[in-house]
Amino acid sequence: MAAAAYKMISIPEAQDVVLSHTRPLGAVTVGLAGALGRVLAEEVRAPDSLPPFPASIKDGYAVVAADGAGEFPVVGESRAGHLDQLPVAPGSVAYITTGAPVPLGADAVIQVEDTEKLPDGEGGQCRVRICKAARAGQDIRPVGSDIMEGDTVLQAGERVGVAEVGILATVGAVSLRVHATPRVAVLSTGDEVVDPATAPLGPGQIRDANRAMLLAAAAKAGAEVADMGVARDTVGHLEGCLAAAIEQRVDVLITSGGVSMGDRDLIKPLLAREGTIHFGRVRMKPGKPLTFATLTLPQQGGRQMLVFGLPGNPVSSFVCFHLVVLPALRKMGGWAAPELRRVAARLAVDIKLDPERPEYHRCTLQWGPPPPGSAPALKAAVAEAAAAQVGAARCAEDPLHAPPAAAHEAAAHGAAADLGAQELWAVSTGNQISSRLLSARSANAVLEIPCAAGVLKAGSLVSALLIDDLGGMPVPAGGVPVTPGF
Amino acid sequence: MAAAAYKMISIPEAQDVVLSHTRPLGAVTVGLAGALGRVLAEEVRAPDSLPPFPASIKDGYAVVAADGAGEFPVVGESRAGHLDQLPVAPGSVAYITTGAPVPLGADAVIQVEDTEKLPDGEGGQCRVRICKAARAGQDIRPVGSDIMEGDTVLQAGERVGVAEVGILATVGAVSLRVHATPRVAVLSTGDEVVDPATAPLGPGQIRDANRAMLLAAAAKAGAEVADMGVARDTVGHLEGCLAAAIEQRVDVLITSGGVSMGDRDLIKPLLAREGTIHFGRVRMKPGKPLTFATLTLPQQGGRQMLVFGLPGNPVSSFVCFHLVVLPALRKMGGWAAPELRRVAARLAVDIKLDPERPEYHRCTLQWGPPPPGSAPALKAAVAEAAAAQVGAARCAEDPLHAPPAAAHEAAAHGAAADLGAQELWAVSTGNQISSRLLSARSANAVLEIPCAAGVLKAGSLVSALLIDDLGGMPVPAGGVPVTPGF
Ligand SMILES: [Mg+2]
Ligand SMILES: [Mg+2]
Incomplete structure (x- = not known):
């Protein structure tokens, strides 16, 4: 089937297809020291009460x-x-x-x-x-006032964070059944692609950004990773690399490159021969040629392996990993809700819309007043909105605007309004061309930008999918105000 | 000095004191595969242009x-x-x-x-x-349109995330100068404290929750950790454990227990003898006896070691780690802005205020409409506010309410208002008594709750400090709406 013959689907459709072919991995036993970040495969009960005595x-x-x-x-x-x-x-x-x-x-x-x-x-x-x-x-x-003997302290499906490690230790759960972590192989493709250590570059060569990046992304998602190197653009070499990944019994193979319209784009034909391609084109910018296939492996008891054929452009690879691969890795690892988390944020600057495809625009979310570099009109508008809120807070007795008991004074002086005037801002990472990986630098979210003519104005509310921890987001000068009266 | 003799300071003061005694660690060299999560100690420049040819x-x-x-x-x-x-x-x-x-x-x-x-x-x-x-x-x-030869692609002080790994590979930066990671030893104390594997418990015993939890917390923060076991409540044993931590040349020792008012609370006297205690009481709930000391070690070239004496109650330990130890570990690891990130969230239920100390109330932040279990008045109030916003969006042409070009239709049908009506909610983790570690289960933030009489009403805006990734926060039934027109 020619590349163009694949039906173009949307990212939400693609995500559904991928998750429908993904199963949580079986349970393994780990000790307390290996529990952080894992998902419990069984509930955990307390064998005794806490405190065990008054x-x-x-x-x-x-x-x-x-x-x-x-x-x-x-x-x-x-x-x-x-x-x-x-x-x-x-x-x-x-x-x-x-x-x-x-x-x-x-x-x-x-x-x-x-x-x-x-x-x-x-x-x-x-x-x-x-x-x-x-x-x-x-x-x-009293005995059992914190935990009663027999209580379920953690449910199957819960992820073990720092506090949960403490809870497990408290109830003596030192050996735990958790979901296995996915094994993920990463393969780059392309005759022009050379190892990052190459210097100087030969004519026509570029360094392999995708492999190190995708290995880091998979490892960060909790996967056990295998580096499969770079495949040449020949059928034989690609087949050999695929066989090696199968041999390593990985659950997932992620390739990059070789999925577009060129006569040496050999990934789709290979996957079509060896397994089933579920989609080969996605209506998105960047990332259109994103491909997903499953391989059934009779030589390995009929088990299934997922293959994600990501585009070769590093930004496309980055975005496609987060949008479709990451939720699959989470589901394999046992997450009950593996999808990316969505929030709303306000655009700091105008964004030019793409009339052909919806765009996943990389941005840095940050909490506070309009960030430096925002459209000038925003600051005035925000100040006006804040003033209106002070008015509301002063007259209203409804629960949405009730200032804390001890903080009436602070509220009257505008502190409550300050807290309310701050919000989540989306700061674009700049030129979004799919070869420019600097557009993913410091990105902690991707914005869902509609496909349309014209411009999406600064100040618009847009939905954003979280792709990194907000614990490191930029801090506004002067910080974020605290609860009135604190 | 008797425990009660320590001046009571606030958490912001305590954080300032700790950071003023904390220095970023020196630079070490790592390869690309070890770069994720590290902070660059030097800027990284591109040795050639990308693309290197048209x-x-x-x-x-x-x-x-x-x-x-x-x-x-x-x-x-x-x-x-x-x-x-x-x-x-x-x-x-x-x-x-x-x-x-x-x-x-x-x-x-x-x-x-x-x-x-x-x-x-x-x-x-x-x-x-x-x-x-x-x-x-x-x-x-064109040549250099993504990166120009000689460009600084990453600055000193930047943290290496997934995209940054790709950027480093692109420019051939396979050997990197990054800040060293702190080495952290964790010691529990208490004659009643036994290993988590102990079952059944003997009379008067409780299992050690703090050690496993703090080791996990420090490791999650990127530290290299050392488990120092449990110290008995004797001067000799404690001195031995402190000497062992010094011998291991750790940058930080975290102890738990032994800092309150009992006659076997030996940590403060020990630290006062061996080093300098900078504070020994903090105005906070939980965590009042939190202690911070520095030791200057002539036998190790006069280097300095930080010691955090956390309270023995597991929740106090958990909160104190995040509020004062974590920023210090971040600063040592090279973070330019090591403080916890603050956002505002709306309370889902009333919170009873503490008239004696400000409270760091554990909560789960989540984005969406008022979450299940919210105070009943909230849903109506939110619906009303949303209706008002639809009105505003329909008449206003100001930049804060401009719907995207292609989405006027959707906005007129209320989709824009849907996005605006959702926000960050703070769901309490329940009974906040400091022995009840279940109050930290699933917590991704601590709320800053003022010290006052009465109740802070559901619907109030409060400031929240992020202590975990929001990428795993609860998802509202039906999900969060997308950008209008997307
Ligand atoms: Mg290619
Ligand atoms: Mg004790």
Whole structure:
């Protein structure tokens, strides 16, 4: 089938097709140290309660609440990890530390700040003044108040982040069933493509940007990666590289180049012979010749391998990886919602529309006032909108504009409006030609720009797909304001 | 100095103190495969131009633009990576593939879709019909149009993400000077604290959640980590553990526990003896006893080591790590702006305020309409606000509300308003008691909640500090709307 014969589909259609051919990988066992970033394949339950005993929340004295304030003998102590405490009878107290078991008989803890050490009594008996009466239960965590024995603390399908590692350790889950991580091979193609270490370049040569970039992208997505090198533009060499990827039992092969209209673009014919091409053209800028195929491998028990034929232009490769490969890798790794996350952002500058294809425009999202370099009209408009909001906040009693109890004063001085006047801005990375990889530099999102004539004006709201952590986004001069009253 | 004697400071003050004692680490050399996530210690320049030759943007024919449309002999070919092309004289064309050098004499490329293959001419000469005239320069990338020889493609201080790896490969930067990653040791303390594998628990024991969690947190921040185990609550054992961390030449020691008011809370006295404590109490909930010290080590050339004494409660530990340790690790790793990123979000439910300390309330940020479980009044209020915005969008011609050229129709039907009506919501993780690590489960931000009486109402805007990637945030049912017209 000629390249042009492939039906042109949209990116949402392409994403659906890819995910419909993708299955979560089976479960493997990992230890706690290997759990970060993995997705649980089984729920995790608590084998015991936390705290396992009534535990003090403070350093101080375990008391009988009914005794009230006064002077008492200190008949024992309960330190975290030590069990030498005596029962506490009415009229006596025990020293206790944070996290230590509350001795039998005691029903409250008085923090040390509300006590006073007294001179020892007869026979060297320690004594203390309790300055405030306690209510029963005060500063005690009852058994199971954080986690009850048998509770499900984490669900199957949850991703293990930093806090989840702590939760797993708490309940003694040191051996975990998690989804396997996908094995991904990356192959560049092209007779003109040479290793990045090549210098100086020979005539007609360019360095291979895609392979290192896609290996990094797959590794960042949690995959185990295999570098398959660069394939020459011959049927034989390409077939050999494909066979090598199959031999390595990878779940996914990502190629770049060789999918457009040239007579040495051999990827589509190869995939059509060896497997099934599900799409070979996508209505998008950049990335039109994006190709997706599945191979069924009888020599490996009939297992299926996914092949993504990305375009050779590095930006097309970058965008196609994030839009269609990344969700597939996430689904394989067990993510219940593998799709890219979408937010709305305001354009900082005009964007020229493309009348032929919808564009995935690389941008840097940042929170704050209109960023430096924004269209000049924006600052005035934003200031006006903020002023209107101050007015609203002053009169309205509706829940959307209620300032915090302690912050009426701040709100009246405009602090609340400041917080509301800041928002998510989309700053274009500049010239979007698909060979210019600098247009992906610092990009943390791609904007979904409609296919139309004319210009999308600065200040328009557009949808953006997150492709990188916003934890490193640019910070506006002067920072972002805090909650009023904070 | 007694624990209570430490001056209580605020978190912004604590962050300033920590960063003022933190220096970016020196440069080390890494290869391209080890560059992801590192911060460049030197700028990177291009040794040659990209493209290094005038390159075709399409598969098709290299032509002399002045020849216009018509039938032409194909006198040669220029394939990417091959140099067998002849010069193209007026009245002739050459076959060319994407990325290949444009032959001498040709000044435009006609894409294959705008051509038609003709029967061979006399002597087997290939012939082609050019259906459209070209303008000079058409579909050619001039030398250096993406990158000019000598251009700085990445600055010192830039973090290497996926795209940057590709950019580095493009310019042949296969050996890079980047900031070293911090070496971080993690030590738990407490006689009651036992290894996570312990089952069943003995009387008075709890499992060590902090060590695994903090090791994961430091590793996620890019640090090289060392597990120092659990210290008993004795001066001798603690001193031994500190000496071991020094011996391992770590840049940072993170301890948890042993910093509150009990008589076995030995961390502060130890650090006061061995180094300088810069703060020992912080006005925050959770995390009040957070301690920070520096040790100058004459036995190691006078180098400095940072010590963070985190509270033993796992949530306090989690919050303190992100608020004060993480920015320090980032600064050591070379981040120019190491602080946590702040955004504004709308509260989904009422939050009870703490009258004594500002609270860092764990939450899950998500984009969309009011999330399930929001205060009932919110949905109505949001719907009303959206209706008002539709009105505004219909009349206004100001840049903040201009719908895209091709999307007037969609906007009139409310699609633009849909996009504008969605925003960032803060969903509380529930009971915030500092022993309950489940309150950090799925948290991707901490809210800055003022210290005050009463309640902060659902719908209030609050500032939030990002502590995890939003790329995995919850997706609203039905998804987030796209740019109108997309
Ligand atoms: Mg090629
Ligand atoms: Mg302790």
